[in-house]
Amino acid sequence: MKSIVILVSGRGSNMEAIVRAAIPNLRIAAVISNRPHAQGLAFAASHGISTAVVDHTAYPDRTRFDAALAAAIDLHQPDLVVLAGFMRVLTDDFVRHYTGRLINIHPSLLPAFPGLHTHRRALEAGVRVHGATVHFVTPTLDCGPIIVQAVVPVRPDDDEARLAARVLEQEHRIYPQAVRWFVDGRVAIGADGRVAIANAHQAAAGWSVPPLEEVSG
Numbered sequence: 001m002k003s004i005v006i007l008v009s010g011r012g013s014n015m016e017a018i019v020r021a022a023i024p025n026l027r028i029a030a031v032i033s034n035r036p037h038a039q040g041l042a043f044a045a046s047h048g049i050s051t052a053v054v055d056h057t058a059y060p061d062r063t064r065f066d067a068a069l070a071a072a073i074d075l076h077q078p079d080l081v082v083l084a085g086f087m088r089v090l091t092d093d094f095v096r097h098y099t100g101r102l103i104n105i106h107p108s109l110l111p112a113f114p115g116l117h118t119h120r121r122a123l124e125a126g127v128r129v130h131g132a133t134v135h136f137v138t139p140t141l142d143c144g145p146i147i148v149q150a151v152v153p154v155r156p157d158d159d160e161a162r163l164a165a166r167v168l169e170q171e172h173r174i175y176p177q178a179v180r181w182f183v184d185g186r187v188a189i190g191a192d193g194r195v196a197i198a199n200a201h202q203a204a205a206g207w208s209v210p211p212l213e214e215v216s217g
């Protein structure tokens, strides 16, 4: 059994997708928000998941907010911390505290379009494909080892909302997938800093961080 804590700031549809996926051997220990009125909190509570708020406006600086947030997370001793539309930049200390057990979903095909307004920027750049990325979080924003990506076409008549909706549909598919891989012990960061995904066979045999060239499937 693995446990996770999910951090949200708003709508929480990715958190919802992870909850609805009912991943075997996964316990969602808590959903925590920096915003008291985040929509996602109500959904989590209605599904019997414990919720908490660490309101960033109550703290004088990022360091103290992040310390309070880490304390709220660590109460649950999660195996993995899942950022799901958590709209706060985290301090390096916070990120290092969760090295290898902090993941994020970003609405672009990283390393293209890190940061905000990814759909607008994709349209402005005229890219033909766009998508979403699940990655480990490292101190450099939107830059950590990539676990899984999904690609969508950009259509000539797309606007930001249409493109965002097409990407979001894929987010709801790949985020639960990535969490499932983690729970099944199939995700590891190799010596070269890239993520390796074991196949089910290797995972069952107690696979751990093999050299990348030995990983298949």
Ligand code: GRF
Binding pocket: 008, 009, 010, 011, 012, 013, 014, 015, 084, 085, 086, 105, 106, 107, 132, 168, 171
């Ligand atoms: C998603 O597009 C996610 O990729 C980004 O923020 C949005 C959050 O949406 N990080 P939701 O709160 O999961 O509905």
